[in-house]
Amino acid sequence: MEPLFLKPVFHEKIWGGDQLHTVFGFELPNDKIGEDWAISGHPHGVSIVENGPFKGKSVAELWEHNRELFGDQPGKVFPLLIKILDAEDDLSVQVHPDDAYGLKHEGELGKTECWYIIDAKPGAEIIYGHNAKTRDELAAMIKDGQWDDLLRRVPVKKGDFFFVPSGTIHAIGKGIMILETQQSSDTTYRVYDYDRKDDAGNTRELHIEQSIEVTTVPARTPELEISEIRKGDSAITTYLETEFFNVYQWDVSGELNVEKTGLYTLATVIRGYGNLIVAGKTYELKPGTSFILPAAITSWELEGDLSLIASTPGESKK
Incomplete structure (x- = not known):
């Protein structure tokens, strides 16, 4: 049995840059690539095997037809998604649902994830958690735009690691490159996007009501045992x-x-x-x-x- 080497899948983002080329040597279609979906069975960007007897097959196909490769693990979908993210600009402030909410409302898994900081420019920071004590207070602070009071900002440096369970309000800040390990889900609820517009002059959709429903209140910071x-x-x-x-x-x-x-x-x-x-x-x-x-x-x-x-x-x- 051989290892399965995978072809990267690139996603253009409003906050993306070109470091996936300058740091990792990938040939990119443009200089606004925010994500490399490195290992994925998700239909929004499925990985293709580049070597061996399964060359040309997708991870999703192998999960469906060659489950023995994965120890016959049960489940309808390949459960993990690995990304490299290049944040040339701030990502939106967002939150992800848990499995129960995601399956009921979006038809897919929720998203618990974690981040390894590959690199970070001096002064870089993430948003990681919030200060609301009750759900009503959370809703009021979001609707009133009290972002400085609501959001917790954390300085980061190369080599840091963060666990981001579903229900955690979070955002990767500009100047940060991460490797993200997550559940196989592409469901994101945007809480705030800095009122920025895309090249066509449009703001991106927000998901305020869903965000209020799925956010963990009060916020919990996981303790890591590294x-x-x-x-x-x-x-x-x-x-x-x-x-x-x-x-x-x-x-x-x-x-x-x-x-x-x-x-x-x-x-x-x-x-x-x-x-x-x-x-x-x-x-x-x-x-x-x-x-x-x-x-x-x-x-x-x-x-x-x-x-x-x-x-x-x-x-x-x-």
């Missing part, structure tokens, strides 16, 4: 283990042997160059390379000088 295991000069960092996904960082300096910890494994190179070795076969890795290690692959070796963000599906508590 741990690191050193292996020689290399290391494995565990950021999260949740019912939705488990997220890790593999920092390779020389070599690193990794054992499977979930049904299957997703990984994206965020820095450096090296090789992935599976069953004696070597695959070249460079910034932006994304791949899936199917269920049958139980161990692998990494060599070089590079860092990857990896994830496995969580174990549902439902």
